[in-house]
Amino acid sequence: MAVSLGINLQPPEIEPAMLRFILGRLAVLIPTFIGVSIIAFAFIRILPGDPVMLMSGERVMAPERYEQISRQLGYDRPLPVQYFDYLTDVLSGDFGNSIVTRRPVLDDFLTLFPATLELSLCAMFLAILIGIPAGVFAAIKRGSAFDQTIMGTALVGYSMPIFWWGLLLIILFSGTLGWTPVSGRISLLYFFPPVTGFMLIDSLLSGQAGAFKSALSHLILPSIVLGTIPLAVIARQTRSAMLEVLSEDYVRTARAKGLSPFRVIGIHALRNALIPVITTIGLQVGVMLAGAILTETIFSWPGIGKWMVDSVFKRDYPVIQSGLLIIAGVIMLVNLAVDLLYGLINPRIRH
Amino acid sequence: MTDAASTTARMQDPSRRARLAEFWYYFSENRGAVIGLWVFIVLVVLALAAPLIAPHAPNAQYRDAILVPPFWETGGRAAYPLGTDAVGRDILSRLLFGARYSLFIGVVVTLLALTTGIVIGTIAGYFRGWVDTAITRLMDIILAFPSLLLALVLVAVLGPGLTNAMIAIALVQQPHYVRLTRAAVMTEKNRDYVTAARVAGAGNLRLMFRTILPNCTAPLIVQAALSFSTAILDAAALGFLGMGAQPPTPEWGTMLAEAREFILRAWWVVTFPGLAILITVLAINLMGDGLRDALDPKLKRS
Numbered sequence A: 001m002a003v004s005l006g007i008n009l010q011p012p013e014i015e016p017a018m019l020r021f022i023l024g025r026l027a028v029l030i031p032t033f034i035g036v037s038i039i040a041f042a043f044i045r046i047l048p049g050d051p052v053m054l055m056s057g058e059r060v061m062a063p064e065r066y067e068q069i070s071r072q073l074g075y076d077r078p079l080p081v082q083y084f085d086y087l088t089d090v091l092s093g094d095f096g097n098s099i100v101t102r103r104p105v106l107d108d109f110l111t112l113f114p115a116t117l118e119l120s121l122c123a124m125f126l127a128i129l130i131g132i133p134a135g136v137f138a139a140i141k142r143g144s145a146f147d148q149t150i151m152g153t154a155l156v157g158y159s160m161p162i163f164w165w166g167l168l169l170i171i172l173f174s175g176t177l178g179w180t181p182v183s184g185r186i187s188l189l190y191f192f193p194p195v196t197g198f199m200l201i202d203s204l205l206s207g208q209a210g211a212f213k214s215a216l217s218h219l220i221l222p223s224i225v226l227g228t229i230p231l232a233v234i235a236r237q238t239r240s241a242m243l244e245v246l247s248e249d250y251v252r253t254a255r256a257k258g259l260s261p262f263r264v265i266g267i268h269a270l271r272n273a274l275i276p277v278i279t280t281i282g283l284q285v286g287v288m289l290a291g292a293i294l295t296e297t298i299f300s301w302p303g304i305g306k307w308m309v310d311s312v313f314k315r316d317y318p319v320i321q322s323g324l325l326i327i328a329g330v331i332m333l334v335n336l337a338v339d340l341l342y343g344l345i346n347p348r349i350r351h
Numbered sequence B: 001m002t003d004a005a006s007t008t009a010r011m012q013d014p015s016r017r018a019r020l021a022e023f024w025y026y027f028s029e030n031r032g033a034v035i036g037l038w039v040f041i042v043l044v045v046l047a048l049a050a051p052l053i054a055p056h057a058p059n060a061q062y063r064d065a066i067l068v069p070p071f072w073e074t075g076g077r078a079a080y081p082l083g084t085d086a087v088g089r090d091i092l093s094r095l096l097f098g099a100r101y102s103l104f105i106g107v108v109v110t111l112l113a114l115t116t117g118i119v120i121g122t123i124a125g126y127f128r129g130w131v132d133t134a135i136t137r138l139m140d141i142i143l144a145f146p147s148l149l150l151a152l153v154l155v156a157v158l159g160p161g162l163t164n165a166m167i168a169i170a171l172v173q174q175p176h177y178v179r180l181t182r183a184a185v186m187t188e189k190n191r192d193y194v195t196a197a198r199v200a201g202a203g204n205l206r207l208m209f210r211t212i213l214p215n216c217t218a219p220l221i222v223q224a225a226l227s228f229s230t231a232i233l234d235a236a237a238l239g240f241l242g243m244g245a246q247p248p249t250p251e252w253g254t255m256l257a258e259a260r261e262f263i264l265r266a267w268w269v270v271t272f273p274g275l276a277i278l279i280t281v282l283a284i285n286l287m288g289d290g291l292r293d294a295l296d297p298k299l300k301r302s
Helices: A016-046 A051-056 A063-073 A079-091 A105-140 A145-158 A162-176 A199-206 A211-246 A249-256 A261-299 A304-314 A317-345 B002-029 B031-048 B091-127 B129-143 B147-158 B162-189 B192-199 B204-240 B252-262 B267-295
Strands: none
Touching: A016 A079, A016 A317, A016 B129, A016 B147, A079 A317, A105 A145, A105 A199, A105 A211, A105 A261, A105 A304, A105 A317, A145 A211, A145 B267, A162 A211, A162 A261, A162 B204, A162 B252, A162 B267, A199 A211, A211 A261, A249 A261, A261 A304, A261 A317, A261 B147, A304 A317, A304 B147, A317 B147, B002 B031, B002 B267, B031 B091, B031 B267, B091 B129, B091 B162, B091 B204, B091 B252, B091 B267, B129 B162, B147 B162, B147 B204, B162 B204, B192 B204, B204 B252, B204 B267, B252 B267
16 A cells, blocks of 8 residues: 555654654644634624523513523523533533434534535545546646646636535436436435434445435435535646646656656656645545535535534524534544644655 | 935836736736636626616516516516516616625625734734734634634624625634735745844834735735635625525525525526626636736746
8 A cells, every 4th residue: 555655654653753743733723622612602602692582482481480491501600600611511522402402412413414424525535536637637738728628617616606506406407307306315215224324325234225326316416516616626736736746856757767657647746746635635624514504505415514504593502502613623633634644644744 | 204205116116017017927828817807897897887787776576577587588578688586676687786795795805804814914923922822823713613604603693694794704714814924924024124124223013014014915915816706605605595695685695595496497596696606706716816826936937
């Protein structure tokens, strides 16, 4: 693996420089997480509307009852105390309960997250599968009509309002052609208990005929929509990284040695060009989660993006607060992983 | 006073003109950028002239013309070139007025994020120390959230509407300016010309904003083009989610939200507002690419 990729993976023992790098990143991460939790906490306190009144719904509430619920939820105590309690609860895994579903926020998150993850992974798979080859070929044929077409298309994709793009695809593929369903993750005809939470895998495991096809046909349009902007970014980034690498001396040397163009580009150039591309891919995770808000709303995809939008409209304070915190936490961890991976594959950053 | 003024004039005139000429040379090398610039100019003219050229008032409802298709479809009428929406409003007129909103949003958000970001970033890069640490941490915190989600919750806090949407978008974009400015100021700060100005008795404010900042503009201009288009996209997205401009405002994202339930019956109510967003954003991004090529000395050679 290490040889075929040509990436010099270090043996398990971690160099001091790498260790310092990791510790440095962690030292930034912890205060950032605390800051994120303060912001998430503060939002809810300044949001208009009163969660206690909201819980009572249309009914009129006696002042004593109001006091009681308020005390029960801890809203009557000073803000710093409330925050400290919240942070303690969070660190012990208690993210509060949703006002709407009455279930723990973390449970709701864990139920819905696989849907978003499945969608994001498929979207990213599409983006990488098309984006990297497109960028490589555009770089090799620099200045050609092919290059201009690819880069023009990439810029259109990059400028795309994806909520409109989703609606257009629905008009074409669901409306006019009738190929794909409009919303949801699978047809109502199929029911099976979630095993992995990934509909594609679960539908295969269920053994029901047609279930996998149904899941796939539900997944394809949202994946295209969510993958559009990452695809454009990856194609552009791959092209520019490739162009930079192709002008390096070692590529000229490899060419001069008489290596086939395929070897020069596929092995010598691409493996170095991919280093910045991997960072780009990692940074797209945050972009994807933002895109999931729109994509899931359009396709009624039961994931965390739609969950957050619904919670904002229902003023489900605990969900907004902890949802923000969990999502930001996930993005921070992904970014940390990207940084570490970058340090691992690019020895220059360690020294 | 006059001496100083004449010195600046002498310093700036030839070099600035030469630099502008050089900039235009590289910018116009990029065919896409020139096309983007022309499209953008046309959009600005259309937006400014909207009250003069729009065939109908943007919110006028024609009860006898509900969901009329564009003129080239069967059943289309010349009076409504791009058709009408579900309450009989002329789509072309709404799009023309919508251009005013989108361009206005882009300008306001960019200016807001740019000015606050530059001031905060310059302070962080110039003074360093605990001020810098505090600012950098705060920006890290803002950047830890997905921008659209943060903007969505911010608008929910401030109350739905166009003004609040613009404030929220400016707030989530501003860390990018802070980071860019800070990095640029830090590299410029120890150059000889800054030391010379300091020795000559320039104060902190003058050093920060008159001496150093003008030499950090290139990346900021490119970022401004980028955030102009992002602002338009994000504002439309918030409008689409029902948290931006409120109906009956002819904002393009809000128009899309209103059109959603008719997508399978009347393709035109969905297609045109989105196309308008795409064309505008694409034109600005094309210009942004041209600006980057023209201002980035590293790419100039190739």
